[in-house]
Amino acid sequence: MKSFGSTRRSFAPWNDPTSKPFISFRNVTKRFGDFTAVDDLSLDIYHREFFALLGASGCGKSTLLRMLAGFEQPTSGEIILDGQSLAGTPPYRRPVNMMFQSYALFPHMTVEKNIAFGLRQDGMPKPDIAARVAQMLKLVKMEKFAGRKPHQLSGGQRQRVALARSLAKQPKVLLLDEPLGALDKKLREETQFELMDLQQDLGLTFVVVTHDQEEAMTMADRIAVMSQGRVAQVATPAEIYEAPNSRFVADFIGDVNIFDGKVSSVENHVVQIETDIGFTVRMHSNETPAVGAQAGCIVRPEKLRVSRAAPADASANAVQGELWDIAYLGDMTVYHAKLKNGAMVKASSLNAVRAVENPLGYDEPIWVSFDEDAGMVLKD
Amino acid sequence: MVKWSRFNIASIVLGFGFLYLPIVLLVIFSFNESKLVTVWTGFSTKWYGQLWQNQGLMDAAWVTIRVALLSATCATVLGTLAALALVRYTQFRGRLLFSGMVYAPLVMPEVITGLSLLLLFVAIGFDRGFWTITLAHITFTMCFVAVVVQSRLLSFDQSIEEAAQDLGATPVRTFMEVTLPVISPAVFSGWVLAFTLSLDDLVIASFTSGPGATTLPMKIYSQVRLGVTPEINAICTILIGIVAFGVVIASFVTRRREAQRVRDEQAAFAPA
Numbered sequence: 001m002k003s004f005g006s007t008r009r010s011f012a013p014w015n016d017p018t019s020k021p022f023i024s025f026r027n028v029t030k031r032f033g034d035f036t037a038v039d040d041l042s043l044d045i046y047h048r049e050f051f052a053l054l055g056a057s058g059c060g061k062s063t064l065l066r067m068l069a070g071f072e073q074p075t076s077g078e079i080i081l082d083g084q085s086l087a088g089t090p091p092y093r094r095p096v097n098m099m100f101q102s103y104a105l106f107p108h109m110t111v112e113k114n115i116a117f118g119l120r121q122d123g124m125p126k127p128d129i130a131a132r133v134a135q136m137l138k139l140v141k142m143e144k145f146a147g148r149k150p151h152q153l154s155g156g157q158r159q160r161v162a163l164a165r166s167l168a169k170q171p172k173v174l175l176l177d178e179p180l181g182a183l184d185k186k187l188r189e190e191t192q193f194e195l196m197d198l199q200q201d202l203g204l205t206f207v208v209v210t211h212d213q214e215e216a217m218t219m220a221d222r223i224a225v226m227s228q229g230r231v232a233q234v235a236t237p238a239e240i241y242e243a244p245n246s247r248f249v250a251d252f253i254g255d256v257n258i259f260d261g262k263v264s265s266v267e268n269h270v271v272q273i274e275t276d277i278g279f280t281v282r283m284h285s286n287e288t289p290a291v292g293a294q295a296g297c298i299v300r301p302e303k304l305r306v307s308r309a310a311p312a313d314a315s316a317n318a319v320q321g322e323l324w325d326i327a328y329l330g331d332m333t334v335y336h337a338k339l340k341n342g343a344m345v346k347a348s349s350l351n352a353v354r355a356v357e358n359p360l361g362y363d364e365p366i367w368v369s370f371d372e373d374a375g376m377v378l379k380d
Numbered sequence: 381m382v383k384w385s386r387f388n389i390a391s392i393v394l395g396f397g398f399l400y401l402p403i404v405l406l407v408i409f410s411f412n413e414s415k416l417v418t419v420w421t422g423f424s425t426k427w428y429g430q431l432w433q434n435q436g437l438m439d440a441a442w443v444t445i446r447v448a449l450l451s452a453t454c455a456t457v458l459g460t461l462a463a464l465a466l467v468r469y470t471q472f473r474g475r476l477l478f479s480g481m482v483y484a485p486l487v488m489p490e491v492i493t494g495l496s497l498l499l500l501f502v503a504i505g506f507d508r509g510f511w512t513i514t515l516a517h518i519t520f521t522m523c524f525v526a527v528v529v530q531s532r533l534l535s536f537d538q539s540i541e542e543a544a545q546d547l548g549a550t551p552v553r554t555f556m557e558v559t560l561p562v563i564s565p566a567v568f569s570g571w572v573l574a575f576t577l578s579l580d581d582l583v584i585a586s587f588t589s590g591p592g593a594t595t596l597p598m599k600i601y602s603q604v605r606l607g608v609t610p611e612i613n614a615i616c617t618i619l620i621g622i623v624a625f626g627v628v629i630a631s632f633v634t635r636r637r638e639a640q641r642v643r644d645e646q647a648a649f650a651p652a
Binding site (some may be wrong): 069070071090091092093094096097098100101102104105106107108117118121122151165166169 | 544549550
């Protein structure tokens with residue numbers, strides 16, 4: 001059986017009906033005055049999962065995280081952690097720790113004291129605290145900076161201290177609020193992989209809030225795409241990319257070409273759509289819309305082929321046009337092609353070889369083609 | 381190098397002269413040999429020596445310091461709590477009334493504050509003396525502390541309090557271990573402000589004092605009415621010295637801390 005992309009091997013508790021969710025949001029609603037930040041949301045997160053809440057600002061993802069940490073109380077509904085309802089449990093009694101977007105390090109304490117803070121609150125004996133702090137400093141490679149104060153550290157170092165501090169108490173769940181937002185691009189990419197390794201090694205459940213889809217796709221086992229206080233789709237990164245369940249998700253994650261039109265025939269899971277821009281698309285689809293209904297065919301840019309000659313494979317969808325813009329990005333080239341009737345499509349191709357003879361140029365007549373299984377059909 | 385015009389020099393001399401000439405004269409004449417305040421006869425420190433013999437002045441100074449220490453401390457506690465309530469709880473019934481009442485003494489004429497407190501103490505039959513002065517000073521200095529602490533709290537990053545609670549600290553421990561240490565410079569400035577205000581208050585103390593409790597400003601004022609003596613000059617010089625010393629130390633500490641911060645920040649980006 002084909003599947004979308006590669007995932008962590010044999011880790012898919014969400015597909016196993018016998019596995020119990022570790023964190024459950026049940027019909028959770030949160031209102032601030034007239035504004036509904038989280039709207040009747042239900043969501044299950046499993047033990048040892050790296051879970052991402054992804055959405056634009058104001059979609060309710062941070063509110064959801066803050067309710068889990070205990071800084072906000074749900075207006076209605078309940079949150080269950082490890083079989084226990086969290087209702088009425090103040091933040092300081094919850095077995096979760098949070099890494100804040102601003103890091104929220106205590107400015108008057110050294111790195112060491114910052115990390116020890118949570119352990120001291122638990123009344124851990126002093127030698128044990130010292131041992132744990134040393135272990136945490138080693139984990140985030142900050143041994144040399146134990147005696148420094150937060151303002152004596154760079155952004156990346158502060159991020160590490162914040163991480164060490166939130167991990168020191170060995171929480172059941174680590175919450176990360178835009179954990180890498182303040183870092184520059186290179187450091188962010190390195191840290192993403194470090195976080196993934198750390199989560200695997202420690203065997204903890206991570207819930208991360210981010211607006212950066214690349215970050216979510218890189219790190220998470222599953223992503224919940226959120227919009228206006230609701231979950232639009234929960235799935236693995238590959239499923240969200242290859243099989244979005246709505247136009248919103250398709251459009252939110254990555255680039256997409258949508259060919260809208262009317263269904264003219266459905267046979268053997270192949271849907272034929274007469275598109276509004278005047279060509280016929282044939283597309284495999286598990287869902288079969290009714291003949292005559294409006295539907296959209298969704299194809300990602302890298303699944304479109306751009307060529308001078310008409311495609312040899314007669315079964316492929318193909319349409320003529322001309323090249324409008326070419327963007328060479330190094331690893332790939334992005335083409336904007338203008339189809340016969342004026343519609344624009346976006347195609348990209350990997351630059352797998354260093355040099356090509358006679359590359360495509362501007363204003364050149366070309367063919368845009370894609371296979372019957374290159375995309376999917378969404379009912380309106 | 382800036383070239384100073386004659387006009388600039390003249391305005392600076394006149395300006396500073398207007399501000400500081402009386403004080404300089406006071407200090408100079410405190411070292412005068414003569415009993416007459418306005419005639420210089422020679423250098424002497426005998427009036428400083430006599431100060432210690434003047435039981436009335438010494439008692440008054442002692443009362444003033446005790447009142448100032450106690451009232452500044454109480455006002456700091458109350459003012460800090462008021463500032464916290466105003467900044468943290470933006471929506472509670474009567475917040476506007478509360479903030480108005482906290483800040484009213486800032487603009488209230490001292491005479492009215494003093495008179496109304498006097499009427500209150502008389503009405504409830506509270507014996508006037510040390511405690512009534514202290515209470516009155518707490519009342520009128522608390523708002524100054526609240527203003528200073530409130531402005532610090534407005535720029536306070538509340539996520540560090542959330543972080544403390546997230547790590548298991550109860551609200552009380554969060555306040556003691558995180559909030560208070562971070563805002564402590566503002567709380568301390570509030571205390572110093574309250575202390576100085578209490579130290580040199582004449583009007584409110586006059587209204588609320590009773591027999592046996594006379595503050596230094598009251599004592600000086602009553603003695604001046606009988607004629608200025610060099611002793612008064614001497615004690616005023618000591619007061620000026622204490623205040624000037626405090627200001628110099630405070631600015632020195634602030635500057636050193638600032639320099640330290642700049643050095644630390646540079647160190648942060650140096651290779652480890």
